[in-house]
Amino acid sequence: MSDATDQQHTGHVDVGARANSDAAWAAFDTESSASKNNRADAATRARIQHAAAACGIDTLHWYGPAQCIKLAAKLQDGDLAGCWFADRADVVAFLAAVPDQCDAILQAGAKLCVATENASNQPRTGKIQGDVSTASSISSEVDSTTKAPMARPNIYAPATIPLDDLAAGLHSAHQSKRRHQVIAAAVLSFFAVSCVLVFLAVFWETLK
Amino acid sequence: MTALALLAGVPVLMWVVQSVMLKLHSMPLRWRLSNEDVPDAIRTTGRITTQLGLLSVILLYPLAIGSDITTHYGALLPRDHTLRLAALGAATAILILTLLFIIWLEYGCVAVDIHGNPRKRLRRLLMLVPSSLLGAFAEEFVFRGVIQFDLQRSTTMPTMAVVMLSALLFAAAHYVRKVKRYWTFPGHLALGILLCVAYAATGHLWLSLGIHAGGIFVTLGVRPYLRYRGPAWVTGASIFPFAGIPGIAGLLGFAAIIAWKAQTF
Numbered sequence: 001m002s003d004a005t006d007q008q009h010t011g012h013v014d015v016g017a018r019a020n021s022d023a024a025w026a027a028f029d030t031e032s033s034a035s036k037n038n039r040a041d042a043a044t045r046a047r048i049q050h051a052a053a054a055c056g057i058d059t060l061h062w063y064g065p066a067q068c069i070k071l072a073a074k075l076q077d078g079d080l081a082g083c084w085f086a087d088r089a090d091v092v093a094f095l096a097a098v099p100d101q102c103d104a105i106l107q108a109g110a111k112l113c114v115a116t117e118n119a120s121n122q123p124r125t126g127k128i129q130g131d132v133s134t135a136s137s138i139s140s141e142v143d144s145t146t147k148a149p150m151a152r153p154n155i156y157a158p159a160t161i162p163l164d165d166l167a168a169g170l171h172s173a174h175q176s177k178r179r180h181q182v183i184a185a186a187v188l189s190f191f192a193v194s195c196v197l198v199f200l201a202v203f204w205e206t207l208k
Numbered sequence: 209m210t211a212l213a214l215l216a217g218v219p220v221l222m223w224v225v226q227s228v229m230l231k232l233h234s235m236p237l238r239w240r241l242s243n244e245d246v247p248d249a250i251r252t253t254g255r256i257t258t259q260l261g262l263l264s265v266i267l268l269y270p271l272a273i274g275s276d277i278t279t280h281y282g283a284l285l286p287r288d289h290t291l292r293l294a295a296l297g298a299a300t301a302i303l304i305l306t307l308l309f310i311i312w313l314e315y316g317c318v319a320v321d322i323h324g325n326p327r328k329r330l331r332r333l334l335m336l337v338p339s340s341l342l343g344a345f346a347e348e349f350v351f352r353g354v355i356q357f358d359l360q361r362s363t364t365m366p367t368m369a370v371v372m373l374s375a376l377l378f379a380a381a382h383y384v385r386k387v388k389r390y391w392t393f394p395g396h397l398a399l400g401i402l403l404c405v406a407y408a409a410t411g412h413l414w415l416s417l418g419i420h421a422g423g424i425f426v427t428l429g430v431r432p433y434l435r436y437r438g439p440a441w442v443t444g445a446s447i448f449p450f451a452g453i454p455g456i457a458g459l460l461g462f463a464a465i466i467a468w469k470a471q472t473f
Contacts, residue, residue: 069321073435077388077446100316100437178316185315186442189454192307197461200300204469207296 023081025052026071027060028094030086044086051115052084060084068097075110076101082111090114100178210272211265211358215350215377218261219384225257226250242386254385262350269354273361284353284413293410297418298425304458305426305449309434317443321435329432336429344421351378351400352407352416360408367408367472375400388446395444395451398459399423405463409470419462423450 027048045062052060061080063071071094074080085091091112095102105112200207219241227237229250243251270280312318322329332339356374359365365373378400379393406416427447436443444451450459 069319069435069437070323073437076438100319104438181315182317182439182442185311185317186454188311188315189308189442189452190457192311193304193454193458193461196300196304196307197458197465200462201465201469204465208293208469 023078025057025060026074026080026083027052027062028064028071028083028085028090029062030065030090030093048084048086048115051113055113057084065093065097068094069101072098072101072105076104076108078108078110080110082113084113084115086115088114100181103175103178209358209362211269211354212377214265214269214272215355215381218258218265221261222254222257222384226254229253240386241384244386258385259346262346265354266346266349269358273358281349281353284357285417286412286414290410290412290414293415294418294421297406297415297420298422299418300462301419301422302426304462305423308449308454308458309426309430312443313434317437317439318434319437320433322433323435324432332428332432336425339428340421340425343424344417347378348403348407348413348417348420351381352403352413356404356407371401371404371408374404378403391440392445392448392451395448395456395459398456398463399450402459402463402466405467409466409472415466 027045029045029048049060052058063083071080071083075083083094085094091114094112098105222241226241230237230246233247233250235246241254243254267277270277273280309318313320324332351374355377356370359370359374360367363370375397379396382396383390383393403416403420406419407413409415427449431447436445436449438445440452442452442454443449444455449455
């Protein structure tokens with residue numbers, strides 16, 4: 001992630017959309033049901049949309065809590081470049097719902113972005129657990145001629161910030177458990193395959 | 209080499225049709241065969257062209273070598289006790305994949321996640337057996353009944369070399385069109401080796417047909433109900449559960465048993 005101050009001067013915002021412009025972006029809304037048109041919190045949705053639009057992302061695919069596994073799979077496979085969240089609590093909620101996929105999502109380079117409320121927030125930098133970006137919400141400044149809200153892309157500087165302790169702890173505890181599970185799955189897979197093949201070898205003449 | 213010439217014509221035909229369709233939709237031409245960002249009409253036409261191309265290879269090859277369709281494929285599918293091998297192949301493939309999915313489910317490497325709309329799921333379920341049989345028959349006819357048959361007939365290569373070359377062509381054919389992931393190639397190669405060994409060892413298509421159809425049956429059957437959580441080296445990915453290391457080991461182990469029991473190599 002480039003220096004946030006430079007981004008403000010040049011008006012450039014990059015949360016990964018440029019790096020992977022072919023892939024679509026998602027948004028996570030805790031109010032969403034499986035139906036894409038059933039969202040209770042329109043203000044949250046608008047905030048996320050504005051923050052994403054300021055980063056050059058016009059179309060978002062909405063996912064709700066019931067679709068965490070699907071969303072994680074798409075982030076992991078690179079079908080989605082990243083996902084926007086209303087706040088960090090939502091990021092944690094999402095990661096907690098798909099603990100097995102946290103590593104793969106981050107390794108796939110998926111961006112988890114938070115559309116924060118506070119426009120005066122200065123971007124914070126620092127390499128940390130996870131890869132969560134934040135972009136400040138749209139400016140309330142109004143264009144004097146059109147009276148329409150005037151977007152100021154240069155204030156939507158994203159920065160890498162730490163996940164909170166909960167997410168970090170969850171992630172780390174999960175990593176260890178996950179490693180054991182994967183080893184067990186691999187060993188049992190080999191065992192099952194071997195059993196079938198040995199059975200086949202012993203009874204080949206009878207079976208054929 | 210007649211078969212290779214016929215097979216090489218398929219991607220050429222696919223590219224020509226793709227180019228015509230892109231032109232009709234005022235889209236730029238592509239060097240690669242790719243369905244990326246194209247309208248459904250181009251996608252569907254591409255699929256139909258591939259199937260027609262493969263069907264042409266199946267139908268034209270016997271005529272090209274001076275035989276006829278019934279005699280050629282009739283000899284490859286004898287109506288005798290060897291038919292049992294199709295059931296054995298299918299049962300083994302289904303058993304291995306089912307055990308793997310149960311283990312992966314238990315350890316969180318795959319998760320139950322029913323996706324897609326219910327009507328589509330029902331259609332897929334009803335079409336599961338026909339799709340598995342159709343897919344297996346088409347690929348076995350082309351890659352074993354035409355390509356491997358022709359390599360064995362027209363070259364002096366040892367059986368193992370014919371098996372390896374046929375398996376390589378089988379695997380490569382799955383990547384002619386631009387695909388999402390290429391690391392699954394070793395899985396396809398191992399599958400190709402198993403199916404080619406099955407044909408070389410028995411001299412007919414029943415065993416390879418059974419294995420192939422059984423594999424497609426399980427893979428397609430679980431697809432709308434499970435999501436792969438990985439890691440990929442264990443589970444493979446998406447519709448390629450045999451592309452993980454246990455899958456590859458299973459395929460090669462199965463091939464080794466067939467080769468050992470048949471004593472063809």
